[in-house]
Amino acid sequence: MTVLFDLVLCALMLLAALAAIGGRGLFRATVFFVAYGITVALAWVRLGAIDVALAEAAIGAGLTGLLLLGAVARLRRAGAPEFPVRAGLVPALAAAGVAGATGWVALRVPGAGGLWTEAGEALPLSGVENPVTAVLLNFRAWDTLLESIVLLAALLAVWALAREEEWEAPVGPPLHARPGGVLEGMARLLPPVGIVVGVFLVWAGASQPGGAFQGGTVLAAVGLIAALAGLVALPRPDSGSWRTALAAGPAVFLLVGASGLALGGLLLFPPDWAKAMILTVEVFLTLSIAATLALLVLGPPQPRRMP
Amino acid sequence: MTGWLLFAAAAILLTLGGAFWRVWQGPGEADRMMAAQLVGTGGVGVAMLLAPVISWHALDVAIVLALLAAFAAVGFVKASSPDGAGDPEEAEPSEGEEGQ
Amino acid sequence: MSAIALPDVLTIVLTGLGLLFFLAGTVGLLRFPDTFSRLHALTKADNVGLGLVALGVALQAETWGQLARIALVWVLALVAAGLVAQLVARAALVDRRLRG
Amino acid sequence: MTGEVALAVLLLGPLLAALGCLLAGRQGSTVALLALIAGAAAVVVLWDGMLRTGPIEVRLGGWGAPLGIVLRADGLAVGFLAAAVVVMGAVWAVARHDFATPRARDVFWPSSMLLWGALNAIMVSRDLFNLYVGLELLTLTAVAMVALGRGPGAIEAALRYVLYALMGSLVYLLGVVLVYHGHGTLDLDRIAAGRSGADALALGLMTAGLAIKTALFPFHAWLPPAHAGAPSPASALLSALVPKAGFVMLVRLWFEAMPDATPPAALAVMAALGAGAILHGGLMALRQERLKQILAYSTVAQLGYLFVMFPLVGGAGAGTAGAAEAWAGTQIGAFSHALAKAAVFLCAALWIRAIGSDRLADLAGLARAMPLSCFAFGMAAVSLMGLPPSGGFIAKYLVMRASFELGLPGWGLVLAAGGLLAAAYFYRPLAALFAREPPRVQRTPRLLEAVPLALALAAAALGVLSQPAYDLLQAGAPAYARGIGP
Structure with missing residues (x-):
């Protein structure tokens, strides 16, 4: 039965991917991309990688869909011609060749088995019980620290797209909805639930799947729903409080990492304090990830008068 | 039990194949969007069915999927409003002859 | 051949019924003639389907936390589907191009 | 411990400074200056510590490989850390005047600090x-x-850059996946200690990805529009430093992690791509009408020089004195390119401020009005052409000598051809600058003109002080390049 399930899931995943790149029309491609994100999240569940599935569900099926649909609409309003989203034969063959070769070699060459044993032995010293969190926030904290800053760099790149005279404007398009309408009702209903779910994912991340990234993404998503209904005012890129929110997570992470120097080594989390240190980092990181992702989706500042 | 749950999950996935066809075929963008919505609901169902088999934490994935199921659709209705930032309820139906 | 416990039988029956609703929803999505009736088929069918699947999985749950999550998933899916159907239908009503 | 603190200053410092710049807004450049001063001191401490005790290793979080991440400041790393802090400092001085508007200021200062931090980390x-x-x-x-x-x-240009770069990242990551599958570790030294049947494909994928990021011919199409289109002080960072990161990663992969997976033919292919870059970049630079485009194509060509090293250091000559010379020559070449290319781009920045254009025709006669920067440009061009006295000359001399010693004179001749091309494409802007025409310019502070001059002089000094650079590069160099007999 497992084989049947796997076959159907893989077929769907491939179909969604091919339809997203092989068909005509940006809108259809985008919808297939959302469907693809859902199937990939399910594949991660099937593989037991719940942490990744959570991230994929929130990013792949959630935020990216919103971002791409907005882009499609913007292109249309700008009068851009509907260019064919048709991957050329050569890149398609090249991609298939690379994927095929990688798969073939990976199946043929015996695997070295990863680092499960080492991670299991070190887990009691890491301060948390979820091995994924131990890897992300302790064993390989330097990677995660850099990754959290990568998000910020991406936001800077998005903001760089604004024109000089637009820097005074709030980010994103001017969002509004009918007062008391369905959209506004939804925007009042979902965020409280989403905040509970997001906070739960962060809090639970120490012992079970979840964590700052997953929780932060959910918080960003429900925040965006509120923003889409015009319930929250969008910030300007030079807003001090928002910049503090963007910087807080990486800053706390950096300071905690540097404080390790006093405790015996860079990015060192002594076992007795590790849990407190990691949770502190995660709380601030969640805030920053949520703020950064939400601002990334909203885009650069835009003038309030539409052309 | 495991066998049945996996079978049921595979069967739901197969019905999603039908939704894929509707996304491909359209004809309207509303059709494509609603079919994607079905893929989302189906995905929630599959994640729930996998929970007893793989890990009960799969329910958290189902929650996130369900919570954000509406997300793409909200983006869609926003994007299809006149200024790309509004809400279809703010506008009057223009040609409602078949929609009443 | 061991006897199957009652909860397992119920799970199979409920999820099986849920499957039928998913199937019905997909058939509706594929066969109904216009955008609005397709919308209608979909939201009704897949929500009942999802509800039945949720009930079936709930019988396998081991803790109250799991039960609560299953309930949350279903409620979220119901709310999302209702709101989305409303919004998309409204958008299609305002702008007939979306109907194709 | 001192070394670990110095590394912490160089790794965490720029990142903290970037956050500080984001919050400081108007005071962004001050925050950046403080970080640069601290970084410069840290580089000195590292350099000194390394010459006394050898490469400095830090096991982050106390874990060590394979579970955790190991950092090591060897000669190669410290050389680039030093080059980066010098270039960053010079760019700071010019950028402080150029990025005055809120948007430019708010994006540039955090970005430049992040760029520096990422470079140090790599x-x-x-x-x-x-x-x-x-x-x-x-x-x-x-x-x-x-x-x-x-x-x-x-x-x-930015969009094209992003698309190329993402493709490169994914292909590289695919290779990393294969390495982890085959070796069960991601640590360079542990990978070198074992072997896996997936190594050849993994190395191929990672090389392809990094070649895109390094703009190695024929994957260079993104570079000229990006480097010519960016604001000039940013171009200086982009051209002088950014592609070197991919190059250093390639060197670490080919000569440190997987020396056994690299057959001579593959080494020759890398050098051939480098030769292609030298010729193509040089010829394209000859045909440009705008100074920044000439400089961008010059970067394509100069990056090609770095790859000529591959068959000289690996392959038959591995472990000989020739290999050690090719190794040191190439790295010195990379440092001097960083200094000289930053110098010429900063000249371009000053001139665009002064006359509002970088068309060769508009530069005519500028040497009368801005003699210091024009002299700096000339000095830097000498280094980029590989003429004495300069780091560029020593670099080319060492690599050419290695190619003749190892019986592979063809690669040396490619370098000579590249030098001739560089002389040809630099002749046009130089001729324009020193033409007898009355220039009309806005006044530029002399002190600003001294900034590129300092960089150009540093590039020249590398030629005179090549022995310390050579000693530095021998510290922790792979056995291939240490000049010990095989």
């Missing part, structure tokens, strides 16, 4: 995935800087 990392993360950060900040340029051309 230079000292010994972990394939950590290198990937560092490269992502570097690329995104570089893209942000390109997007800061004016006009739709800049956005198009």
Whole structure:
């Protein structure tokens, strides 16, 4: 039965991917991309990688869909011609060749088995019980620290797209909805639930799947729903409080990492304090990830008068 | 039990194949969007069915999927409003002859 | 051949019924003639389907936390589907191009 | 411990400074200056410590490989850390005047600090995935800087850059996956200790990805529009420093992690691509009408020089004195290119401020009005052509001598051809600058003109002080390049 399930899931995943790149029309491609994100999240569940599935569900099926649909609409309003989203034969063959070769070699060459044993032995010293969190926030904290800053760099790149005279404007398009309408009702209903779910994912991340990234993404998503209904005012890129929110997570992470120097080594989390240190980092990181992702989706500042 | 749950999950996935066809075929963008919505609901169902088999934490994935199921659709209705930032309820139906 | 416990039988029956609703929803999505009736088929069918699947999985749950999550998933899916159907239908009503 | 603190200053310092710049807004450049001063001191401490005790190793979080990440500041790393801090400092001095508007200021200062931090992180990392993360950060900040340029051309260049770079990242990451599958570790030294049947494909994929990021011919199409379209002080960072990160990663992969997976034919292919870059970049530079485009194509060509090293250091000559010379020559070449290329781009920045254009025709006669910067440009051009006295000359001399010693004179001749091309494409801007025409310019402070001059003099000094650079590069160099008999 497992084989049947796997076959159907893989077929769907491939179909969604091919339809997203092989068909005509940006809108259809985008919808297939959302469907693809859902199937990939399910594949991660099937593989037991719940942490990744959570991230994929929130990013792949959630935020990216919103971002791409907005882009499609913007292109249309700008009068851009509907260019064919048709991957050329050569890149398609090249991609298939690379994927095929990688798969073939990976199946043929015996695997070295990863680092499960080492991670299991070190887990009691890491301060948390979820091995994924131990890897992300302790064993390989330097990677995660850099990754959290990568998000910020991406936001800077998005903001760089604004024109000089637009820097005074709030980010994103001017969002509004009918007062008391369905959209506004939804925007009042979902965020409280989403905040509970997001906070739960962060809090639970120490012992079970979840964590700052997953929780932060959910918080960003429900925040965006509120923003889409015009319930929250969008910030300007030079807003001090928002910049503090963007910087807080990486800053706390950096300071905690540097404080390790006093405790015996860079990015060192002594076992007795590790849990407190990691949770502190995660709380601030969640805030920053949520703020950064939400601002990334909203885009650069835009003038309030539409052309 | 495991066998049945996996079978049921595979069967739901197969019905999603039908939704894929509707996304491909359209004809309207509303059709494509609603079919994607079905893929989302189906995905929630599959994640729930996998929970007893793989890990009960799969329910958290189902929650996130369900919570954000509406997300793409909200983006869609926003994007299809006149200024790309509004809400279809703010506008009057223009040609409602078949929609009443 | 061991006897199957009652909860397992119920799970199979409920999820099986849920499957039928998913199937019905997909058939509706594929066969109904216009955008609005397709919308209608979909939201009704897949929500009942999802509800039945949720009930079936709930019988396998081991803790109250799991039960609560299953309930949350279903409620979220119901709310999302209702709101989305409303919004998309409204958008299609305002702008007939979306109907194709 | 001192070394660990110095490394912490160089790794965490720029990142903290970037956050500080984001919060400080108007005071961004001050925050950046403080970080640069601290960074310069840290480089001195590291350099000194390394010469006394050898490469400095830090096991982050106390874990060590394979579970954790190991950092190591060896000669190669410290050399690039030093080059980076010098170039950053010079760019700071010019950028402080150029990025005055709120948007430019608010994006440039955090981005430049992040770029510096990412570069430092890559230079000292010994972990394939950590290198990937560092490269992502570097690329995104570089893209942000390109997007800061004016006009739709800049956005198009940034978009093209992003698409190329993402493709490179994914292909590299696929290779990393294969390595982890085969070796069960991501640590460079542990990978070198074992072997896996997946090594050849993994190395091929990672090389392809990094070749895109390094703009190695024929994957260079993104570079000229990006480097020519970015604001000039940013171009200096992009051209002088950013592609070197991918190059250092390639060197670490080919000569440190997987020396056994590289047959002579593959080494020759890398050098052949380098030769292609030298010829193509040089010929294209000859045909450009705008100074910044000439400089961008010159970067394509100069990056090609770095790859000529591959068959000289690996292959038959591995472990001989010739290999050690080719190794040191190439790295000195990379340092002197960083200094000289930053110098010429900063000249371009000053001139664009003064006359509002970088067309060769508009530069005519500028040497009368801005003699210092024009002299700096000339000095830097001498180094980029590989004429004495300069780091560029020593670099080329060492690599050419190695190619003759090892019986592979063809590669040496390619370098000579590249030098002739460089002389040809630099002749045009130089001729324009020193033409007898009355220039009309806005006044530029002399002190600003001294900034590129300092860089150009540093590039020249590398030629005179090549022995310390050579000693530095021998510290922790792979056995291939240590000049010990096989």
